[in-house]
Amino acid sequence: MTANDLLTAKVTVDLSMSIADIRDGLAVRALDMLDQVRATMLEPYPRKHPPTFTAANIATLCGFDKQRMKYITTKLGLPTGTQSGPGRAKIFTLEETLTWIHAAGPRCKRPAGVRGRVVAFANFKGGVAKTSTSVSVAQKLTLLGRKVLLIDADPQGSATQLCGYAPDAEIADTDTLLPLIYGDEASLQYAVKETYWKNLDLIAACNTLQDAEYAIPSHILQDTRFEFWNIVRNGLQPLLEAYDVVIIDTPPALSYLTTNVLMAADAIIMPLPPEALDFASSTQFWQMFSEIAGRLPNAEGKRYDFVNIFMTKVRPFDASKGVQGWIRKAYGDHVFPLHVPDSKVQAAALGALSTVYDGKRLDVDADAETRMTGEQYERLKAPLDSLSEFIDDQFQRIWSQPVEVAA
Incomplete structure (x- = not known):
C-alpha cells in the first residue's frame, strides 16, 4: 500500500473525539501502553540503578x-x-x-551557616533539552561533592521520570508542590524523596501540578495583598541549610509556577537550541519576565548570581552556526562557551529514561546508530561537566563572601 493509499484510508476513518472519549479512551490507552513499555524496557524506581x-x-x-x-x-x-x-x-x-x-576531593565545602543556592532551568519552549540538562547537572554536582535537591515544577513530570519515579502511577498530589501552593504546608520538607542516586533528592511532579495555575489566582482573589510570587521561595527557605544546591526544572511556559521559581532562584540557566524560532522565543521570554517581575513589589532589588544561555542540540549545519552567531551577539558573555551537540545516541538514551551520567557508555540498544563510543560519550559529557563546574565555582565564590547575598 502506498503512502497516498494510507492517507486516503485514514481520511475515511472517523477521528472525531469528545472530551470523554479523550479521557476514557485515548488517555487510558496511551497510559496503558506506557505501563507496558516501562514493564518490558524501562527502569522505573526502584529498578533504576546508579552507575559504578x-x-x-x-x-x-x-x-x-x-x-x-x-x-x-x-x-x-x-x-x-x-x-x-x-x-x-x-x-x-x-x-x-x-x-x-x-x-x-579538591572542592571547598560549603561553610557552616551559609545557605545553599537555587538554580532555575527555564525556557518558554518545550523540546530544548531543559529537563535532561537540569537532571544531568544535578547528578554531576553530586560528583563534585554536593548534596543536591532537584525540584520538578513541570506537570509533565519528565525530571521525575529521569529520577526513577513514574508520575501519576507513583506520585500523588501530596508528593508535589501542590500542598505548599494550596497553603496546607509552610515548608517543602514534606515532599522530599530519596532517589536511586545517592545525595540527589527529589520533589516530584505529576500532571495534577497544573492545578497550581488555578490555585494561585484563587489566592489572589481572596487576598489582593497575597505575595503569590514568593510561595516557592518561602517553602524552600527551611531546606537551604540541608542542601548545597537546589535545581528546579520549570514548565515550558512563563506561568504563575515558573514566575514563582524564577523569583526563588539565585541563578537562571536557559537551555537554548540555535534555531531561529527558539532564539526568537528566548527574546520574548526575557522581555515578558522582566515586565512581570517589574510589577512585583521590591523585585527591582533582586539580583541573580548569574544568568546563562546554554546552547543544546547544536547541529553542524551552516544555518545553525548562523543562529549561534545571533545568540552570541544578543547575549554576549552570558552565553556559556561550550554546547551540547545534537545526538541520536542521547535521544535514544532519554527514551530509556537515562542521562549521560547514568552509565559509562549508555549502550541503549544494539543499533550501530545509537551505540555510544568513548569519543561520543566524552563529547556529550564534557559540556555538562563544564556547566556543572561553572555553577559550583560561582557558588563557591558566593559562599566565600563575608556577608551572604540575599535571594
Whole structure:
C-alpha cells in the first residue's frame, strides 16, 4: 500500500473525539501502553540503578593520580572497591565514590551557616533539552561533592521520570508542590524523596501540578495583598541549610509556577537550541519576565548570581552556526562557551529514561546508530561537566563572601 493509499484510508476513518472519549479512551490507552513499555524496557524506581566507577574514574573526580589511591585508602580508611572478576579492575559503587569525593576531593565545602543556592532551568519552549540538562547537572554536582535537591515544577513530570519515579502511577498530589501552593504546608520538607542516586533528592511532579495555575489566582482573589510570587521561595527557605544546591526544572511556559521559581532562584540557566524560532522565543521570554517581575513589589532589588544561555542540540549545519552567531551577539558573555551537540545516541538514551551520567557508555540498544563510543560519550559529557563546574565555582565564590547575598 502506498503512502497516498494510507492517507486516503485514514481520511475515511472517523477521528472525531469528545472530551470523554479523550479521557476514557485515548488517555487510558496511551497510559496503558506506557505501563507496558516501562514493564518490558524501562527502569522505573526502584529498578533504576546508579552507575559504578573504576579507580581511574575516582582519581579523575578527586583530582589526583591513580597511583596515590592505595596510599590515600590506607591513610583515610576509604572504600577499597569490589573485585569484578579474576584479573579485572575493582568496581566502586556510587556511594563509595561519593565517600572518596567528600574525603579527598579538591572542592571547598560549603561553610557552616551559609545557605545553599537555587538554580532555575527555564525556557518558554518545550523540546530544548531543559529537563535532561537540569537532571544531568544535578547528578554531576553530586560528583563534585554536593548534596543536591532537584525540584520538578513541570506537570509533565519528565525530571521525575529521569529520577526513577513514574508520575501519576507513583506520585500523588501530596508528593508535589501542590500542598505548599494550596497553603496546607509552610515548608517543602514534606515532599522530599530519596532517589536511586545517592545525595540527589527529589520533589516530584505529576500532571495534577497544573492545578497550581488555578490555585494561585484563587489566592489572589481572596487576598489582593497575597505575595503569590514568593510561595516557592518561602517553602524552600527551611531546606537551604540541608542542601548545597537546589535545581528546579520549570514548565515550558512563563506561568504563575515558573514566575514563582524564577523569583526563588539565585541563578537562571536557559537551555537554548540555535534555531531561529527558539532564539526568537528566548527574546520574548526575557522581555515578558522582566515586565512581570517589574510589577512585583521590591523585585527591582533582586539580583541573580548569574544568568546563562546554554546552547543544546547544536547541529553542524551552516544555518545553525548562523543562529549561534545571533545568540552570541544578543547575549554576549552570558552565553556559556561550550554546547551540547545534537545526538541520536542521547535521544535514544532519554527514551530509556537515562542521562549521560547514568552509565559509562549508555549502550541503549544494539543499533550501530545509537551505540555510544568513548569519543561520543566524552563529547556529550564534557559540556555538562563544564556547566556543572561553572555553577559550583560561582557558588563557591558566593559562599566565600563575608556577608551572604540575599535571594
